[in-house]
Amino acid sequence: MPNERLNGIISLLLASALLGFLSGCAELQQVAESAARQSGNEQLARAIHGGGTLISGLLPIGYEEEQSIGQAIALQVVARYGGLFEQPDLTRYVNLVGRAVALTCDRPDIAYHFAILNHDSINAFAAPAGYVFLTRGLLGQVRNEAELAAVVGHEIAHVSQKHILEVIQRSKQVAGVTEAGLAYANQNPEAFKGLIDAAVKKLLDEGLDQDKETQADALGDVFAARVGYDPTAYLALLNRLRALKGDDKAFFKTHPNFSARIKAVQNVIEAQGLKPTGVLASERFARSSKRL
Amino acid sequence: MRRRGPLTLLSMILVASLVAGLAAAETVYVGATTAKLRSGKTSLDPAVAELKFGEALEVLRKEGGWLEVRTAAAVRGWIFANKTTPSKPAGGGDFLAKLGKSMRRTEASEVTASAGARGLDKVSEGYAQRVGISQQDRDAVDRMTAYRLTDQEVEDFLRDGGLGEYAK
Numbered sequence: 001m002p003n004e005r006l007n008g009i010i011s012l013l014l015a016s017a018l019l020g021f022l023s024g025c026a027e028l029q030q031v032a033e034s035a036a037r038q039s040g041n042e043q044l045a046r047a048i049h050g051g052g053t054l055i056s057g058l059l060p061i062g063y064e065e066e067q068s069i070g071q072a073i074a075l076q077v078v079a080r081y082g083g084l085f086e087q088p089d090l091t092r093y094v095n096l097v098g099r100a101v102a103l104t105c106d107r108p109d110i111a112y113h114f115a116i117l118n119h120d121s122i123n124a125f126a127a128p129a130g131y132v133f134l135t136r137g138l139l140g141q142v143r144n145e146a147e148l149a150a151v152v153g154h155e156i157a158h159v160s161q162k163h164i165l166e167v168i169q170r171s172k173q174v175a176g177v178t179e180a181g182l183a184y185a186n187q188n189p190e191a192f193k194g195l196i197d198a199a200v201k202k203l204l205d206e207g208l209d210q211d212k213e214t215q216a217d218a219l220g221d222v223f224a225a226r227v228g229y230d231p232t233a234y235l236a237l238l239n240r241l242r243a244l245k246g247d248d249k250a251f252f253k254t255h256p257n258f259s260a261r262i263k264a265v266q267n268v269i270e271a272q273g274l275k276p277t278g279v280l281a282s283e284r285f286a287r288s289s290k291r292l
Numbered sequence: 293m294r295r296r297g298p299l300t301l302l303s304m305i306l307v308a309s310l311v312a313g314l315a316a317a318e319t320v321y322v323g324a325t326t327a328k329l330r331s332g333k334t335s336l337d338p339a340v341a342e343l344k345f346g347e348a349l350e351v352l353r354k355e356g357g358w359l360e361v362r363t364a365a366a367v368r369g370w371i372f373a374n375k376t377t378p379s380k381p382a383g384g385g386d387f388l389a390k391l392g393k394s395m396r397r398t399e400a401s402e403v404t405a406s407a408g409a410r411g412l413d414k415v416s417e418g419y420a421q422r423v424g425i426s427q428q429d430r431d432a433v434d435r436m437t438a439y440r441l442t443d444q445e446v447e448d449f450l451r452d453g454g455l456g457e458y459a460k
Binding site: 067070071072074075076078079083084091092095096099100103104106107108109113114115116131147185186189196226227228229252276279281284 | 323324325326336341345346367374375377379381391395413414415416419423424425426428429430432433436439440445446449450453454455456459
């Protein structure tokens with residue numbers, strides 16, 4: 001233990017020193033840039049500016065920026081999918097299941113928001129900063145709370161793994177954009193719109209990469225199982241959807257086919273040693289979803 | 293400065309991560325926003341302490357889905373294992389993201405992980421206006437953002453369903 005404490009102190013000191021050094025570095029850079037500009041060497045000023053831009057462009061998107069991006073994408077999802085299905089009791093229920101699963105996910109410290117889209121299609125979406133949407137059509141196919149928990153878990157996994165943010169990060173690098181937050185969006189509204197458009201296109205039209213979907217299936221089922229739900233419930237839902245629509249024309253048009261997903265989830269249940277708990281909470285689900 | 297900055301930055305990040313990794317051994321962290329330390333390893337046992345998110349706990353032993361732990365204040369008790377994580381949770385933005393923000397020239401106001409209790413922020417409001425999102429849809433996302441359940445409501449929901457630490 002004393003060694004660990006010592007390591008902890010050293011770690012803290014190093015991290016503080018590093019942060020201090022870097023903020024100092026940024027300030028120094030601004031001074032150098034300003035000096036170069038005042039001396040009339042605009043080319044050098046731009047080169048110094050570019051050095052900082054390069055570094056900050058490669059660093060991850062912060063939570064504040066993530067919230068702006070998430071809200072902008074959420075607005076597009078709601079606009080394109082018929083608005084929200086306003087049923088307070090059902091919305092509260094979906095939020096309770098969502099919060100229960102989010103508590104056990106790998107990123108439990110941010111606020112998650114759950115809503116039902118007034119749309120017949122069978123689909124679900126997640127936007128950065130914890131925005132999770134399920135369509136009324138998808139809820140109509142769900143038979144119990146354990147299935148709902150796994151679906152919600154899948155979307156939470158997209159948020160916790162920052163799958164959409166990766167798309168934005170790539171777009172930012174291609175466009176040479178370093179900031180997506182408040183100050184940047186106010187100064188460059190068209191460029192901010194460009195970033196959101198690209199992310200919405202990927203999310204709603206093209207779909208995320210299939211390995212991200214497979215990862216979200218696996219993590220989502222693990223998160224639901226951690227709460228105590230039966231991990232095999234998700235298999236029952238995926239099987240039902242496959243029977244309904246088949247593999248060639250998957251309902252989740254942007255996802256891998258159902259057979260591949262079922263096999264991948266079976267593998268995760270086995271590899272993680274997830275035990276069937278028999279907890280489906282079917283009655284509570286039936287009671288809560290009767291106004292669907 | 294221009295040539296050495298990025299290289300020095302990378303090497304320091306590596307060293308800091310390595311030391312932080314070593315320091316995390318044999319310790320878990322509270323990974324849930326609400327967590328109770330109990331005198332025994334069932335949800336029926338009385339709580340001996342309310343734990344804070346991110347709090348470090350020394351693991352003494354593991355039994356079933358529960359861990360016997362000691363807090364920094366030397367309080368000993370049991371915590372439901374799923375409420376802990378092996379590495380220190382990062383908060384709303386992780387270390388590198390915070391670093392990225394510190395490098396940028398334009399700063400917006402500081403927010404915490406609990407931010408979001410308000411509705412839409414100025415950026416998304418401005419975006420909605422520019423792209424012509426209807427007022428109805430703006431209100432919908434605004435309500436969705438501001439919607440809150442209390443920790444107690446979630447706790448009651450878990451207890452009612454025999455879930456989490458209330459599993460039978």
